[in-house]
Structures are given as C-alpha cells and as structure tokens.
Amino acid sequence: MCQEANYILGQDVIDAFKNAYETEQSVTGKDILQQLIENAQIAKNESVPMCQDTGFSVFFIEMGQDVHIEGGSLEDAINDGVRKGYQEGYLRKSIVGHPLERQNTGDNTPAVIHIRVVPGDKLKITIAPKGGGSENMSAIKMLKPAQGVEGVKDFVVETVKEAGPNPCPPIIVGVGIGGTFEKAALLAKEALLRPVGEPSSDSYAADLEQELLELVNKLGIGPQGLGGKTTALAVHVNTHPAHIASLPVAVNINCHASRHKEIEF
Amino acid sequence: MTPVITIKTPFTTEAAEKLRIGQRVLLNGKIYTGRDAAHKKLVELLENGEELPIELKDQIIYYVGPSPAKPDNVIGSAGPTTSGRMDIYAPKLMAQGLKGMIGKGKRTPEVIKAMKQTKAVYFAAVGGAAALISKRIKSCKIVAYPELGPEAIRELEVEDFPVIVVNDSLGGDLYEEGLKIYGAK
Ligand code: SF4
Numbered sequence A: 001m002c003q004e005a006n007y008i009l010g011q012d013v014i015d016a017f018k019n020a021y022e023t024e025q026s027v028t029g030k031d032i033l034q035q036l037i038e039n040a041q042i043a044k045n046e047s048v049p050m051c052q053d054t055g056f057s058v059f060f061i062e063m064g065q066d067v068h069i070e071g072g073s074l075e076d077a078i079n080d081g082v083r084k085g086y087q088e089g090y091l092r093k094s095i096v097g098h099p100l101e102r103q104n105t106g107d108n109t110p111a112v113i114h115i116r117v118v119p120g121d122k123l124k125i126t127i128a129p130k131g132g133g134s135e136n137m138s139a140i141k142m143l144k145p146a147q148g149v150e151g152v153k154d155f156v157v158e159t160v161k162e163a164g165p166n167p168c169p170p171i172i173v174g175v176g177i178g179g180t181f182e183k184a185a186l187l188a189k190e191a192l193l194r195p196v197g198e199p200s201s202d203s204y205a206a207d208l209e210q211e212l213l214e215l216v217n218k219l220g221i222g223p224q225g226l227g228g229k230t231t232a233l234a235v236h237v238n239t240h241p242a243h244i245a246s247l248p249v250a251v252n253i254n255c256h257a258s259r260h261k262e263i264e265f
Numbered sequence B: 001m002t003p004v005i006t007i008k009t010p011f012t013t014e015a016a017e018k019l020r021i022g023q024r025v026l027l028n029g030k031i032y033t034g035r036d037a038a039h040k041k042l043v044e045l046l047e048n049g050e051e052l053p054i055e056l057k058d059q060i061i062y063y064v065g066p067s068p069a070k071p072d073n074v075i076g077s078a079g080p081t082t083s084g085r086m087d088i089y090a091p092k093l094m095a096q097g098l099k100g101m102i103g104k105g106k107r108t109p110e111v112i113k114a115m116k117q118t119k120a121v122y123f124a125a126v127g128g129a130a131a132l133i134s135k136r137i138k139s140c141k142i143v144a145y146p147e148l149g150p151e152a153i154r155e156l157e158v159e160d161f162p163v164i165v166v167n168d169s170l171g172g173d174l175y176e177e178g179l180k181i182y183g184a185k
Helices: A002-007 A011-023 A027-046 A074-088 A145-163 A181-191 A203-217 B013-018 B036-047 B090-094 B109-118 B130-135 B146-151 B174-182
Strands: A056-064 A112-118 A123-130 A139-143 A171-179 A232-242 A247-254 A261-264 B004-008 B024-033 B060-062 B100-103 B121-124 B137-144 B153-167
Touching: A002 A074, A002 A123, A011 A027, A011 A232, A027 B130, A056 A074, A074 A112, A139 A145, A139 A181, A145 A171, A145 A203, A145 A232, A145 A247, A171 A181, A171 A203, A181 A232, A181 A247, A203 A232, B024 B100, B036 B090, B036 B146, B090 B109, B109 B121, B109 B153, B130 B137, B153 B174
Parallel strands: A056 A112, A171 A232, B004 B024, B024 B060, B060 B100, B100 B121
Antiparallel strands: A056 A123, A123 A261, A139 A247, A171 A247, B024 B153, B121 B153, B137 B153
C-alpha cells in the first residue's frame, strides 16, 4: 500500500497536469508539466517512487464501531506495514525519532495516524505520504471573526506567495476554516484527500474554492516557481462550526506528488 | 520556444558566463551530489585548512538525497531538494571554484552575490520529477562520506540531464522575473 501510493500517481492529478499543459502560457511551464506527466508514467511502469521524498506516512482510518481487532494493536499493525513497505519498496526513510535530537529511525516509522470511529463494521484505511518540502510551507492563523472571508482569502494567498517555488508547484491547496486550532489543521489536511479539483459539496465552500484558485494563479509563481499561470491545480476548502470569538484558518500545501491510496476491509 | 543548450562538464567559467536565466540546459558528464550534512563537512575541512575529498574547480553539485536503488538500477529516484538549506555553505564552496549548483527553490542574496563574483550558475531541476531524472543518470559511485547514507557525496555520470538556469553569473533571478512576467499587474 505504501509502495503503490508512492509509485502510482492518481489519474485525477495526471488529468490536472494535462489540462494545465493546455492552458499554461509559459514555455518553461509547459516543459515542466510535460516532464511531470512523463515522470508519473516512468514511476508507474518501473515501480519506482515518483519523488525521492517518499514522505511522512500519514494515515486516516475510519473504523466501524463494530469492528474488533485481534492479535495486537491497530497502530502497531500500521507501523509494521510502513516498516515493511518502505524497506521492501526501496522508499526513502525520512523520519527522525526526536524532532531535536534528529536520529533517523531507519524505517520511516512511526506513522502519523488519525483514527475516527464511525457506525458500521468496515475498516477504511487511507495513506497519504506527505513530502517535507510542501508540508514546511503550510501555515495556520487565528483570525478575528470580523476579518471574515476577506481575511481568509488574504491569508491563503499570502501563504502561497510566501511558499513560492519551495513546495514544488503546481500545488494543491487544502484550506480548513473554523473549528478550533487543531481542528482547522486537520480540516486542511483532509481537504487534500479529495480527488484534485472535485468541488466541495457545500456550495459556499465550492464558490470560495473557485475564487481562491483564480487569486492564487494570478500570483504568477507558475510550475516550479519559474513563472506561469499554473501555480495551483486546485484549492479545496473544508469548513467546520466555529466559536463565537474565533475564526481559525489553516492552509496545508501539497505538492504535485499528491499521493494517496485507500483500502476498505 | 527557447532552444535547449547542451553542456558537457567540467563546467568552465567561460561556459558559465554564456548562460542566461530561463535557458533550458541538458547537462552531460560528471557531477557531484551533496546535501546539508556533506556541505557541513566540506566547510569544516576548509575552516581547518584541510584538503577536500573532491576537487571543486569547474564542478557542479546537485542537491539531492536519492531514494534507495532497486537491485538493477543505478540509483533510486533522485529529484532536487530545497537549496535554501545549503545557502550558508555555498559561497565558501564557490570560492573554491565550484561553478554550478542544481536544486530547487530560491537562494539568498549572499549566494546570488557570490555567484556574480565567482561567475557561477544556479540551475533548477524539476522538483518531484525524480523518476524521470534518475533515468538520465548513467552511473553513480560514492566518493566521500559513505556513512551519511543518502547524504553521502556521489559522483554521477549524467546524460541529457534537464535543468533550467535560475540565477546566472550576471545576478539575474528567474524566480523574480517569472513573477514580473506572469503575476497580475
Ligand atoms: S515537495 Fe513534493 S514533489 Fe517536491 S520534493 Fe517534496 S515530496 Fe517531492
């Protein structure tokens, strides 16, 4: 599962490259998009990682409340899977055991695991390996409610502008609005799991996504930050009810190597 | 459409001076790899007045930490890493004759100034096009610091390795120019 996620780029992302190739005005930009399309093909055909940064293994688990797991803990099972997948799949081990002492754990564990208990008897596991380059350019801010939607737009555009070439544009921008500090961050990350460019089911959020995408692409950062119209392939917005005093906004940037893989048991 | 320029290493001052931002270049010949850890070691040696394990004159360093190679492959996926982490070390290596750097992302004004002074060039490789890039690498051998794993210094033999000139020896910066051309007025 770790391997497939790293070798095979989703058709949604490849289609988005192709569309962008048609509309991009910059010659360099077109050239880069072409390289990315070829890169995805090579990675898939030869079963090699599309990017050498095979990421932090982030898992989203939806666990039916009637599911009973036997023979050990779910977290251990996931980490065992990561260890095996990264070793056998020739994936790069990019995790240090302590954020300040910085010794590599050597097997890409531990994973970051988000578990949600849902009705039913199914277990759905999604892995989203996340590269460091784009994760580092993400940001969160507690806005004042009075700053409203304009404040949100300014913050999103500012964050993308600040990121410039570093997150390997074209990027996908996940925006989480509302909830609490940590909820907003999670909303932003979950927004990245949606197929690229699929609008939010909420019409207010869907309109905002469209507007933000236009604003971001007006920045001119372009593919790899070398100038052009395709800075982002999509903006995805997720919202959540908020406290009367707060307006948290989180922006989680994902690079074009927007990897995820789902399975259900 | 800008023509593509082919360059064979060693990368001399003369060749470097001719390049301009925005040009697409295919590199051929030997280049070195190195990331933060290797840079730190090289600069420490220089500060102690010791000899470097590699000769830097007219060379190019590619900022990369490849994924492990599969048994039949020369190298794993090998896309560029963020260059900013090498900024504090780069001017000291340019002073030793280093002519080219390949990475992704902006450089600091100090690095751009050093490039102008020493007639060096900074190229961008396409971040995340790691599988494609690795196909252009024909051989790979570790030449220093094997203990650093993916961060060891490797000597690569490359063929038509695709890069774009971002900072030239005149102090030009494609990241800035690109924004001017394509950013909304
Ligand atoms: S930001 Fe994404 S594409 Fe770029 S190097 Fe990191 S993982 Fe790869």
